Amino acid sequence: MQKQESQGRKDTLLIRVAGLCVSLPLTDKQMVSFCQGYLVSPDETPDIVLQVTEQQLQAEHECSGVKDRHALFLACLYRNLCAVLPKYDAFMLHAAVVMVDGVAYAFSAKSGTGKSTHMRLWRRALGPRVIPINGDKPILRFQNGTLYAYGTPWAGKEHFQSNSHAPLNGLCFLDRGTNNRIRTLEKTEALRRTMHQIYRMPDAQMMKKQLVLIDRMLNCCALWHMQCDISEQAALLAYETMRETRDVAESV
Template identity: 35%
Template structure:
């Protein structure tokens, strides 16, 4: 057993194979299991269930996947969740790029690295953790509820005025390129990458429809089976949609695609719409 710190949460990991400890080497914390926020382990059945690619993965690798699945599920108790995306940090701002496998997400991140050099850092190339951090520095378990007047009457508030922000954290699980660092950055924007048709120009467009954003991002998260945790995940997604802008980049994996995406760093990315913060529901 060993302990790690991921997204400022201490986790005790009970492992069967040494691979998981080697994978997490940069995140190992000097703490005892009793000091950790929670612990995870994987049964032989859970390990075998991760090997869904014709049985080609080793048991050690499958255990690492099963352990991370459990870590990400428990992270919901700490206002945090897995986003299947690559996150880069540029001048203190985090930009997340999500795409279907084979679309060119890694190629696009490589364009940022080549174009910006030391000004850009890959926080995580595949499976970062996003965590809501309240402005007061504590966990925002009750954030999203309507404010109350001194007389006890609920009033509408703007979600984009909530005191806090989402922070993207590096994790040991950072893709086959192994791009990532044990660091964090405030999330500034999320961009979905799509392949454009031959002859179609690269185009970056802002997503304004919350329903479309949620439909797209549902393909990039790990939805738990437990109803209470699933509700918590949906609440965090609603808060994410209200906190940062979303874009779609239709492109080919070329330097021109980087030029289009880089416009995000130059835009005024504040969300202007007002929302009713009642649970996970909202209104324009």
């Protein structure tokens, strides 16, 4: 993929996410703080150059009701990043991802279901072996036939994230329940659930490319559905079940 020249580097920040060098507008000191842990040398050539227009900010405000300009700016930046990710065999999944012993596990659910709570339970049950990759908006990217989960600065209210990545071993969709139960999930049901947790591309070609990537993900990852409470037993059941799954390398 041909790299792009960044214009006005004094007014930009360069970060690395999902193995890609991304140029962001340097609007204020909050941007520097937000990107800590992802900043790279200003001498690098970006793969992606992002900008945000006033029209996008206004549309985001009208859609979300958010008034804070910095928050609106960050939301628009991530939308614009997600819109080009399929060019690089990558896409954003609304999920929480943890890494245990070098392997990533993803949990996706409707907002408010408890993804972040489940992440906390894994950390409580398994201790320092658990590293949060991203608590809300990880990037998934295929490289050399393997699907990796990457951390990003965009990580929800709790900001559970780290600049780390690992091969994705399994994807589990969560629902609240009074008893802890986990079952394998058919690809058709997993696809239906996944479609509610992705960025809807405004460009038809990018959407088509993203759908191909999602199909590859569903073919190479173990798929699960779990009903669970907010106990350490739920986290242990999820981990013990998901770690037994097949190899993370894509079968071609």
